[in-house]
Amino acid sequence: DASIRGQLTPLVGRTQEVGVLLDRWQVSRGGEGQVVLVQGEPGIGKSRLLRAFRERAGDALETVLQFQCSPYYSNSAFYPFVDQLERTLGFTGEDGVEDKLERLESWMLGQMGRSRSDCGLLARAMAMACEARYEVPEMSPQRQKEDTVALLVDLIEHQAKQRATAVLFEDVHWSDPTSVEVLTALVERAAALPLLVALTYRPEFSPPWLSRPHVTLIALNRLSRAQGASVVLG
Numbered sequence: 001d002a003s004i005r006g007q008l009t010p011l012v013g014r015t016q017e018v019g020v021l022l023d024r025w026q027v028s029r030g031g032e033g034q035v036v037l038v039q040g041e042p043g044i045g046k047s048r049l050l051r052a053f054r055e056r057a058g059d060a061l062e063t064v065l066q067f068q069c070s071p072y073y074s075n076s077a078f079y080p081f082v083d084q085l086e087r088t089l090g091f092t093g094e095d096g097v098e099d100k101l102e103r104l105e106s107w108m109l110g111q112m113g114r115s116r117s118d119c120g121l122l123a124r125a126m127a128m129a130c131e132a133r134y135e136v137p138e139m140s141p142q143r144q145k146e147d148t149v150a151l152l153v154d155l156i157e158h159q160a161k162q163r164a165t166a167v168l169f170e171d172v173h174w175s176d177p178t179s180v181e182v183l184t185a186l187v188e189r190a191a192a193l194p195l196l197v198a199l200t201y202r203p204e205f206s207p208p209w210l211s212r213p214h215v216t217l218i219a220l221n222r223l224s225r226a227q228g229a230s231v232v233l234g
Helices: 015-029 047-058 077-087 097-111 116-125 140-161 177-190 225-231
Strands: 034-039 063-068 165-170 194-202 215-219
Touching: 015 034, 015 047, 015 177, 015 194, 015 215, 034 140, 047 063, 047 165, 047 194, 063 097, 063 140, 077 116, 097 165, 116 140, 140 165, 140 177, 140 194, 177 194
Parallel strands: 034 194, 034 215, 063 165, 165 194
Antiparallel strands: none
């Protein structure tokens, strides 16, 4: 679309970095999944970089799974995944629990091809009262967490195998420990999937995935004064 192309996010000083993302995206399409870690100080342009990549990938990028961590929910289990699922399912504050469970079950059983027990597992992760609908599983809290981690990765894998998919996960430094576990499992599995995973974070976060051969680090530096002015003027 010409009007969209005319509004592309400026690439001042970031052409090389966007090029890396586009290159890793192309590699991932061949079935060798790629993970790109984008590190940078606050306000340096991490989100702008992902936005520029998304725009330039264009229609070839059929599905974008956007996750956003928050400093207000850094102790809430699975928060960015729950938030993304609620947006995917179109939940609003006016929806009743039964309506939400119906929508969740329809999506899980229909589009995702999962079981009713998986619906219950996901409903509990989303803190929905579902005891009347789904039998409480006889498992330890640790086992329930592990199964939830595996399920969340399975759902992303399913979508990646259906359509060209990128996972864009922002502000991982605010992620809760359970979400880091999901990301760790996703990074491991991504190597054998047609999937690009791009994660942004501030320098205080130490990603445990740097040694993986399919992981690339982009460390953003400050733009020069002239480049910064160009971005503002653009």
